[in-house]
Amino acid sequence: MSGNLHLHAVPSSALRNSGTWLERQFLDHAVAERYRPSRYRAQVLDERYRDQERIYISARSCCAEGLPETHVVLGGRQVARSGRNTPRLLVLTAGQARHVARFLSATDFPALWASARGELLPRYGGTAAEPETREAFAGAHKALRAFYTQTAEEGYAVVKRLSA
Numbered sequence: 508m509s510g511n512l513h514l515h516a517v518p519s520s521a522l523r524n525s526g527t528w529l530e531r532q533f534l535d536h537a538v539a540e541r542y543r544p545s546r547y548r549a550q551v552l553d554e555r556y557r558d559q560e561r562i563y564i565s566a567r568s569c570c571a572e573g574l575p576e577t578h579v580v581l582g583g584r585q586v587a588r589s590g591r592n593t594p595r596l597l598v599l600t601a602g603q604a605r606h607v608a609r610f611l612s613a614t615d616f617p618a619l620w621a622s623a624r625g626e627l628l629p630r631y632g633g634t635a636a637e638p639e640t641r642e643a644f645a646g647a648h649k650a651l652r653a654f655y656t657q658t659a660e661e662g663y664a665v666v667k668r669l670s671a
Contacts, residue, residue, distance in 0.1 A: 510554035511670050512580065514654060516663040519601045526586050529596045529666050550654040552647055556580055556669075558630065559647050562623045578607050579651060583667055599665040608659035611652040616645050 523529070552559060560580040583597030599607065620641055631640040658665060 512552040512556035513668040513670075514550040514552075515666045515668075516548045516604075516654070516658040516661065517666055519662060519664045522598065522664045522666075524586065524598075526596055529586055529598070530668075548657075550650055552580070552651075555643065555647070558627055559644060559651075561626060562619045562644060562648070578603055579611065579655075581667075581669065583665070595667075595669040597667040597669065599667070601659075601662050601664050604655060604663065604665045605659040608652075608655040611648075611655055616648050619648070620644065 557580075563579045578599060581597075583599045583603070586596045586598060624637070624641070627644070628634060628637055628640060655665075
């Protein structure tokens with residue numbers, strides 16, 4: 508699972524400010540599944556997640572909504588943990604998740620891609636690989652939009668686990 512970003516939706520009432528509890532959401536599938544009534548309760552992005560974040564950071568120049576782009580992938584309140592080599596855990600409140608869902612619903616992926624493509628394409632094979640690269644990022648955008656929309660509709664919070 509190294510190099511991935513895991514996002515889980517959890518009921519706000521169940522959310523705990525404990526690194527141990529949050530980590531269990533990713534390790535104990537029996538507990539985690541109890542809070543995921545639909546396929547959108549969890550989302551995993553591959554090692555491109557840091558570059559996916561760049562697409563939303565570039566949104567400042569093409570979208571009027573403002574700051575939520577910084578919360579889509581890597582944003583949230585960090586939860587203190589013991590151990591230096593453990594993955595980072597982040598939490599978005601239900602209100603923040605709703606804000607991100609509104610942002611993603613209002614954004615136009617072609618505009619996001621146009622803003623970020625010059626920075627991203629050289630890392631993924633240049634213009635020759637643009638169709639595949641664009642499709643991979645568009646697919647992740649679509650999955651994130653579905654995840655956050657469903658999460659917001661249910662009033663859930665989001666817990667994130669960032670691998671190195």
